[in-house]
Structures are given as C-alpha cells and as structure tokens.
Amino acid sequence: MSDNKGLTYKDAGVDTKEGERAVSLMKEHVKKTFDENVLTGLGSFGGMYKPDLAGMKEPVLISGTDGVGTKLKLAFMMDKHDTVGIDCVAMCVNDVLCQGAKPLFFLDYIATGKVTAEKIADIVKGIAEGCRQGHSALIGGETAEMPGFYGDGEYDMAGFSVGIVDKEKIITGADIKEGDAIIGIASSGVHSNGYSLVRKVIFDIAGHKTDDYVEELGETVGEALLRPTKIYAGVCDAVYSKFKVNGTVHITGGGFYENIPRVLPDGIGAKINTGSWEVPPIIPYIKKCGNLDREVMLNTFNMGVGMMMFVDKSDAEAVVETIKATGEKAWIIGEAVKGEGVTVC
Secondary structure (H helix, E strand, O other): OOOOOOOOOHHHOOOHHHHHHHHHHHHHHHHOOOOOOEOOOOOOOOOOEOOOOOOOOOEEEEEEEEEOHHHHHHHHHHOOOOOHHHHHHHHHHHHHHOOOOEEEEEEEEEEEOOOOHHHHHHHHHHHHHHHHHOOOEEEEEEEEEOOOOOOOOOEEEEEEEEEEEEHHHOOOOOOOOOOOEEEEEEOOOOOOOOHHHHHHHHHHHOOOOOOOEEOOOOEEHHHHHHOOOOOOHHHHHHHHOOOOEEEEEEOOOOHHHHHHHHOOOOOEEEEEOOOOOOOOOHHHHHHHHHOOOHHHHHOOOOOOEEEEEEEOHHHHHHHHHHHHHOOOOEEEEEEEEEOOOEEEO
C-alpha cells in the first residue's frame, strides 16, 4: 500500500488558493453591477436583492436560465475569454425580457478542469459587462474546479436571470391579432445558437482558421463568430414604457420556425417578408460555405434579427423610431395573419 500521508486537495487537482485569487481578481468587475438594491457583497452564501415594488399591483417574478453552448469552443480556439460571459447573460436576460419583465439580478456558474485566476476573472469580466448591458446586478455565482472532468483549458458556463413585472403587464402573445406589424430588431451576428453547425461548416468544410481574414466579412472569421450576443434590455425598456407590445420573440435555437410560434395564439400565423431587413455578412457566408438550404438557415439561425415585437400596425413606425433612438437598427419585417405557423416570403 502506498503512503498517502500529507496528500492535499491540491495534489488531487483542486487549487483552493488559485480559486481565492480568482475571486479577488473578479471583485472589481462584479461590484460595478451593484445597485442600491443589492444587500450582500461578493462571497456571502446567498445573494440578497430587495426589489423596488413601487407602483406594482401584483408583482410577478420571471426567471430564465441558459448557457453559451459550443460557441465556447471559439473562445478556446482563440484564447479569448472576456466576451462569452456577455453571451451567457444575453441568452437568459433576453428570454426574461420577452415576458415584459424588468431584469433585476443574475447568477452565474462556471465549471473548469483547472482554475486559472486570470482566465476566470476574464470570464467574469464579460459576465459583468453583460449584466451592465442587461440592467442586472451580478449578486452571486459559483466557480467549480473539476479536475479530470474537462479537457485542458476547457470550461463551461451557465447563468440564471430574474426579472419582475406587474401581472397586468405580462406579455404572453395572447393579444396578437391579424394585422399586427412585426418589428425586427437587428442581431449582432450569429449570437449563441447553431455553433455546432457553424464549426462544421467554417472549420471542417471551408477549412478556415479563426485568424483567416475574409474580404466578404471585412474581418477575420474568429472576430465575426465570437462577436457577443446583443442584449435588448435598453430597447425593451424604451418600447415597453411607451407602447403596448402584444408579443415579443427572442430568436434563439430553432430560428424563425421554432421561436415565433411560441407566442402566436390559435388561428394566427406570421408572414415574414424577406429582404425587409439587413443581414450581417456572416449569415450568407455560412450558407455559402456549407451549401445550406434556405429552410435549414431559417430553422437554425436568427438571420440578422435577434428579437421581434408584434405591435398594432398604427404604432409600428413609431416603435421603429423609438428603437432607432436607442442606437439599434429595426425594421417592419412582416405581419400577423390568419392561419398557423410562419411563412417567409
């Protein structure tokens, strides 16, 4: 029998001191997300948040959880880790926004085979930036060191968002009616869905490296693909405060065909007019490199539209102008019609 006397947790692959150093490095980023409603500091067993309920008759909490998916592989390939945290926040906060909620706070979970303080701090820096964009306080999180579970240099992350809305202002899609205009709000690119297909097409079929400059894109492949998911908190705040929105859709995995029907009431379909919005160059480039069918693209990617809103047609132009005033691009891209499902013309 071998003599294991003196064996430490570090000998088993878990460096608690490095974990403590990571927490120390991330503190400055986390504190930037705090507001007057945060009641605890970093390191407490549970995050505490006291929401402002002024003016609310029946406050309802709305929550969402998600991760970044295989887009993280791009971060590994490029050894760039300070933006994927924005994606993690976006995937959660944008879902919560669809119900009409005001985001309150966010928690994260990061798991890795070996903690490197600087890398973890970079990841959390991105999460904190996402929380700033998503009007959320980062009130807690967990970094798990799991030796032997993840490959060298690899990690995974997930997040959890909580928002609040007055019950009478919850957006469900039930009010969508024939003739409503569909407003499309620009995405920043591929966002955080479809990356298993993207990697197959771009790296295996097209043979690209992340630092390949492509004239059609005006940037490198890595820059185009790692660009963070857009967070629509500012847009939703501006629109919801002025207009009645009958339905909001976050275009994530499943593209147009799976996400739009999630808000459509029985007997109502959506007609989308191709060519009515700008498509980021990376989208057609993926289609070309993979020789992908149009239907595959529409059922996988956001196609340049990260979020849609259904509004009364009389409000449509004003909603578009309100969104543009926030610095984002928006277009009237279709309408609600009698029928079922989604038609892209």
